[in-house]
Structures are given as C-alpha cells and as structure tokens.
Amino acid sequence: MKDDTIAAIATPLGLGGVGIVRISGPEARAMGAALFDRPLGDHRLVYGGIHDPADGSIIDHALGALMLAPHTYTGEDVVEFQCHGGPVVLRRALGATLAAGARAAEAGEFTLRAFLNRRLDLAQAEAVLATIAAQTDAAQRLAIAGLEGSLSRRVGEVRRTLLDVLAYLSARVDFPDDDVPPDDIRPQLTAAHDALARLLAGATVGALYREGVRTAIVGRPNVGKSSLLNRMLERERAIVTAVPGTTRDVIEETASVRGVPLVLIDTAGINEAIDPVERLGVERSRAALRSADLILLVLDGSTPLSADDRALLEAAGERPAIAVVNKADLSPAFETAALPLSAVRVSALTGVGMEELADAIVARLGAHGSGASSLEQALMASARQVDAIRRARLAVEEALRGVAAGAPEDMAGVDLAEAVRALGEITGEDVTEDLLDAIFSRFCIGK
C-alpha cells in the first residue's frame, strides 16, 4: 500500500523551546535531503540549515534526523527537523516541506499511520486520545473563526464558481437527452485559476505570518478596548497589516508578543466609533468569545463592576481568558484578586502594566496549556488551507490543460471534482450534495 508524504508541526509550540517539523512517508528521505544542507543519517541527529526552496535562504539552523522505516513513530520513513521553536520559523519550515511536495497532515494523521502500520502502543494511544479531545475543541473553535474569515469567504466564492462549471458538466453527462446547451467553460476556469493563484500568493506570504492566536478584545463600551489595541500594536511596533473586515465591523491586526503572533480582534470596531451611544451588546462579545483562541476581557478599574461586566466574566471563565483591568492611572474601584480570571492591571493610556500583560499572555499560552494546543491548531489549520488551495489550483490547471489539448469535456470534471473537494476541506462542505443541488437548481432536467 502506498501513502503520500505528509508533514506537520509535530509539537505543541513551546515559547523559546524546541519545535519539531515532521515529514512522514515514502518521499520523506528525499525531501529531507532537498531541504537540509547536511547529509542526514539514519537515526542520527545532524546539525545544519533548512533552506527555503523558493529562494535558497536559510530558514533556521536546526537538528535534522532521518529515521528509516519500520522503527519510527509512523512506521514509515520519517524526517524530523528540530527548530528553534518560534512559530514563524516553524511555519516557514513547514511551508518549505509543503513546497517540496509534502501534503499538510490532517489532525491525527501521524497517529493514523502509526495505527495502520501497527506501530501504536497502548500508552501512546491513551495519550493521543487525550490530545485529540483537546484538539477537537480547538478545531471547532477554529472552524467557527474560519467561517467568518475572509479567506474562507473568498475560497467559498471560487468553490462556487467551480461547482457551477462542474454542475454544468455533470448535467451534460448524466442527462444527455436534456436541454443543456454547450458552453465554453474556459473563461470561468481561468478566472477561478487566477483567483486561486492570488489567494495562494496572499496566503503564503501573508497568512503564514499573519495568522496566529486569534485574540478577542472584549468588554463593554468605553472601558478602553481600542486604546489597549493601539497600545499593544504601538508598544511592539510590529504591525504587519491592518485588514478592516469588509462585511463585519471587526478590525483585525497582528501584534507579536514574545514572538507569538496575536491576531487582535477588536469587537468595538467601527460601529462604536461612528455611533458612540450604541451599546455593545453582550451577545456580540459572546460570538467573539466563542471563536477566539484567547480572550482579553477589558474592565474599567476605576468604576465598580457592572452587570454586563459580570456576564462577560462568567462567559469568559469557560475559555482561555485574561482580565485586563484598565485605567490603572486612576484609583481602583475593586480588588483584582476577587475576579474569577487571572488579572493584570494596566493603563492603556500610560503603558503601565503592559510588560506584565505580555507575561500573562505567554503564561496563558504556556507549552502545556490548551492555548498552545490552540496555537498549534491555528498554525496547522492555515498550513492545511494553503495546501488545499494549492491542490485546487493544480487541479484547475490540469482541467484547463485538458480542455486546451482537446480532451473530452467531462474529463475536466474529474479535475474539477478534485479542486472542489480540496476547497471543501477549507469551507467544510461536501461535494456530492452541493453538486446535486447545483445541477438541479440550475438546469431543468430529469425525466
């Protein structure tokens, strides 16, 4: 039985510790050799540099290890790079393995292979079970976040275009006697191909560095959420980009805290700025609470806790959250020790307490906490997305090549089904049902 070669960041991301990028499968050895500048020996650690195949630059100096089947975790040939842990470095290293032809592993896929190759012992199995339980939570939160994300939306648009073409091709194939007039599918395919290429360019240079721990800044109006956001960005001087949400009143910006990219979601956003009297509903904050990996609940330390504050505290208590007690420059109206969350007093105005806040964030995302697992999930999820987009683009390219070479039109459908399936991995949709819906809503067919 042949498997393809998969890669993933295989460790929860410690901060400043060591992170491992693992490649497993028949091509692991060749890929390892292509990416590493020193020869790799079986079951030996070698110090060397990982190259970016795109431009030849060194991504990281790392320990490389080649482990040949069958005595490996997965039972296949495995190459591991032990990198310097930082998420950006790990992500680039992973990106390099994908560029070298590996497929981004799905959650639990290394374990799956270990299992199928009968390499999984019971103790490992139990440990994996616990991890997966945590990851499933994280993955679900990511799914919620993903659906709201602009990437997912744009992927969805391309997918619908391709699904339309596929519906047309399938209708012509499955209902040959029905009235489905011939059409030139090339313009739609070219448009989809270009859109995917743009997404990919954006995703590889942008998303890889941009997406990180989704951090929601929540709180009732006028507690200083936007000031805190500005302070965190200014203090770090590390603004990568600002993406005003086009459909939702949410501003996303990225700050780097101790090397961890935080995607800061300011739920105050535009509406509050335009209409200062609009009350930020608790419900709206709750949505952010559900989808974020980390919550910064901002409270006004100079006034007593309100009912809204208490409601938010209760909701945040179920998630990785930190209470940020703002306005430390004014006299305190309540004790932070009484709060149900770990709390830090800051002044967004003066900058007092920001170092302590950074410490608290790093602690909350500690190597063994659920935060680290969420971070890993976030990184993996986006690597998988990039991989899925790339597979989709290749498939559309194949379809276009087939059409140009004069292959029968239904052959393009084989490639397009593959593309739609790959994009569906991002949007979480099933190709067969969507396709049948598209066919029967667009074409009047059937007997």
Next chain:
Amino acid sequence: MDPVHYDVIVIGAGHAGCEAALAAARIGVRTLLLTMNLDTVALMPCNPSIGGPAKGHLVREIDALGGEMGRITDQTFIQIRQLNTAKGPAVQALRAQADKRLYGLAMKRTLEHTANLDLRQAMVERIERVQEEGAPPHLDLVTNTGRVYRSRALIVTTGTSLAGRIIMGDVAYEGGRTGEAAAKGLSGSLRALGFELGRLKTGTPPRIDARSIDFARAERQEGSAIPLSFSFDGPPEQPYLLPPNPVYPPPAATAWRPQMACYLVASTPQTHDIIRANLHRAPMFNGTIESRGPRYCPSIEDKVVRFAEKTSHGLFLEPEGWETNEVYLQGANTSLPEDVQWAMVRSIPGLERAEIMRLGYAIEYDYVPTHQTGATLESRLVPGLFLAGQINGTTGYEEAAGQGLIAGINAARLIRGELPLILRRDQAYLGVMIDDLVTHDLTEPYRLFTSRAEYRLLLRQDNADLRLTAIGHAVGLVGGERAAAVEAKRSAIDAELARLGRTHLSASDDLRRRAADLGLGDLSRSVSAQELLRRPEASYAALLALGVGDPALAAAVAEEVEIEAKYAGYIVKQRREVDRVARLEDRRLPGDIDYAAIGGFRREAVEHLSRFRPATLGQAARLAGVTPADVAVLMVQLERAAAAR
C-alpha cells in the same frame, strides 16, 4: 399445516426480487420467490427504458457478476443507443428502450427454467422470528391463505407496494403500482419487528394511444446502426422480436436488428398556462403530498414553477413495446387531476388529438431507511433478513436489480457459511450505491449518477468485465469459460500495452508524412507507440494505419488499450487515491461498539456512528458529522480493545 422449508425466500418478483432469487438459486441453495401476481413478474411500472449514464454502468456490472438484467434487456429491447459518444470513456453509456411485456415474460421464463428455484403467487401477511431450542433462528412467512414458509434467509423486495398510496389531483387510493393492490400487512409486520419506516414519493407520466399521435410533427430518434449489447456475451443470436405495430411510422432499417424509433415533442406556453392555472389542484403544491419527490425526476408542474423563464420543455414519446399502442410521455410526470392532464397533453404540438390511455400519478410509499441495514444488505435488527430495491429508498430498475443481486449472493453465502460480498467504491457503481445508502440519510429517492462515483475513470462500462467477472466466478455465478476469457483479455491488454511501450517510432520522413496525413501531429522527436496513442487526436485505428498496431487484436482489447493509454494520467491518479484510502477501507469495525461510552467524540459523531454502525473505518470517515479527529479517536479505541483481548 407444517411450515415449508427453504434456504432462501424472496418476497416480491420485481427487478430486485428476480435477480436475488436467480442469484441464490444459481449459487445452489433452495430458493422460493413469492409474488402477489405472477402476471407482473419484472414489471416496469414507469419508463420503458433501461440504462443511461451510471445506470447502464450498473447493468454492465450486474452482467459481469452473473446477473440477468443485461441479457434479458438485450433479448427484448425495441431500441438501443450509446449515449455520450462525444465524451470520455468514463461516461459513455448504453440505454435501451424495452418492450415491457417481453421483458417480464423473458424474465419469468428464465425464473421458471432455473434449478433450485420455485416461483409462487402468494400474498405475505406477516413475518415472524422463530427461535426454537437447539436450532438456529428462522424466519416464518405467513400468507393470507394461512400457509407458512420458513427459511434462515429472507430477502424483502416489495418496492413501492408497502402502504402505497396513489394520487391524482384530489383522487387518492391505496395501491402498489397502478392497477395493483398495496401490501399493507407487511409494513405493520416490519414495524413489529422493530424497523423504523420512512416515506418517499415519486411519480409517472400519462401514456398516450399511438393512434392519436401525429408522428409527422415529432422529431425522430433512431436506434444504433451498429450492434450494441449490455451483456458481455454480445448481442443474442435470436432476440425476441415481434412484428412492428402498423400504427407507428415504418421503422428505419438498421441492418443488425429491427428497432423502433422514439420521438421528441415539446411543451408550449399554452401548456404552461394550463398547468399554472391549476396549480392549486396539484397535490404537490396544495399539501396533499408532503413527502419530497426526487429532484432529478421533477413533475412537469414542478418544472414550470421552478423554471418559469423557460417557455418550452422537451418531452419524449417512447413506445412501450413492439405491439402495444401505449406511448410513454417521458418528461411529463404529473399528479394533476385527470381533466388537467388531458388539456395539458392536447396543448402539445403533435398531440392535439391525443387520447390518454393511462393517467400519470404520484405515489407515496413506505421504505426502510438504510441506517438499519449493513453493506451486505442484511438488516442489523433481524439477522437473516435482507432488504433490496426500492424498499431501501432507491429508484430505478437498475438500482433495484443491482441490490437484488448482491442480497441474493449474500443470502446464499449466509446459508453456506461463507463471508459476505461487499464491493468497494473503487470496484463498482454497485459498491458506490450501497456504500452511499449505508452512510447517508435520504431526503429523496436515491438514484445513481456518474458524479456520485469519485473514481469514475476506473468504473467504466467498458471494463466492468475486467473489474467483476472474477468475483462473479468466485461466488459461483459465472462459469469458468467466461472467467477464463476475461483473464485472457486482461493478459492481451497488458501485453499489447507493453509492446506499444517498447515500440519506438523513429522519425523517418516517410513516417512523419504519414503521421501528418493521419492528423497525429508532429513526429520530429522519436516517441513510443504508447506515447503517440496518448495524443488526443490519436486512436488505435490510427496506429493500425501507421502500421504499428496489431491487426489481429480483438476490438474489445484494442478499445481497452486505447483507453488505458489515452487516459493513463487520470487512471493512475485515481488508482493512487484508491491506494491512499485502501487501508481505512480494510480496517473493520466490530458491530457492538458502544460509541456513547467512548470519550473524545463530538456528540454529532456519536449520533451518526451509533445510527449507521459503519462496518469499516472508511465508512465511518464518510458519515456526515464525522471528522478526521473522530476517526482518530475511533482507531485508538480499536487498538485499546485489541490490547484488552
């Protein structure tokens, strides 16, 4: 009276029941086939056609496995065509217009001449489980005359008869198919055994008297000029033919076999006005029918509403046989009241004087949702009770026959103590269909489409023999001679592909000129004959013309060589994907897992896993609501259970 013993009993002699009974009897177990009416064996209550994309593939697969549908269709059709000839090999498909009466008669004759098989008319009132001490469990069937039949394996193929209800406008009555009684007792009996029943709806169009049709105003559609057959046995030497009915225009002569034409007409804005003016009387729109009909088989009223911008819909006139005057108005399914059906039909050019012989109608019926059934088609609830055909929520003669064949094989294997046959999604459309059924909830009757098969380049109609004959032989339905012939074909294909790979065409001036004359493109670089064959414009015939083909090669072998070479890229890609997931498919799941007791699953996953009880990890992964992480949990659990043993 003492119970009468059989190994396998089949209730219902429709397309599923006939294939099931034939398969079981031919494998060698004592089989009884019960039908409510011996005059309607293998009846075609709806359209008079067999095949089409995906469905034609099924018929080929049934034939390769040793089933009957392909051979009987070949014997009795009035027209056959190859569809999608301008498209790729994966979607080309045969479709035949059947002579409905002849099909049933030929099937009945085959049943009557099969050893180990008894065919009887009886109305089954109820099914009972029997557990006697020291004996394996049995099922008893009690007929309305009090007779008791007993067997260890029972196949229920009652189609739309279960609590069937026929509806036309404001008229509704109980019935299985038009003119037939509904099997009422059986629904209650299945419920009493613990089955959950669901309800589905489908419909059929009016039939027109051929004498009242102005064929001159319809567009003709002729049968194939070249010999075609569903069966890998080839066209029968002596097909069942009847003198053509003189009310039809004289058929065009097709040298290899007489055929009848079909005709194309079209609805008009006036037709649509009539329908729109009477929508309040349509059961689908006024609430009389609540169950959802199939999207792929919309009623004419549905089409007019949903595609309001279309001013005309194409409709086919399909004779239902050589001798009958009944013509099926394909595309005009309706459950409108009788007066509207008449007005609507007569607004169609060519049908102004049409006389309707049978009205169109909608039918609602009970089915047994397939989450209660395994991929062997044996129910999980009642061991030994198999379900096949429309009772599983499918539609179509071909889908029914395919399930009947698999249920018949597996019932016989159960009796003989052999492992059941489960076809994979990469082996057959039959595998795709049954796997879909046991992993998905239905919201409409299930029909096969080529788009349901993810490996359709592998599941072609042309290679069904290569895919399935060996399996048919292994289960005892295909003779050694036919199996050997298929293996010889496979060897010949491999040998020829290898030879073409070794044959290099050096770019001599003469060769280049001849290749250019044949439109094969530039040969300035030396290529192998196989590479040349890959070019879109190339064909095996072109290789013959160039002098590099083998003139002695059988046409069927040359066809495979051409497809395998031409579409090698796609085929290799799909095979690789099959390999990738193969081990998931091979890992079996115990039937008694308590999913709710296992930690780590999301609630949705627990629900779906408990309901469908997947047989393999692969099936589990295809369930709605089951994520890769859930699959990982599942496999860890398997490992844990294995360690505990």
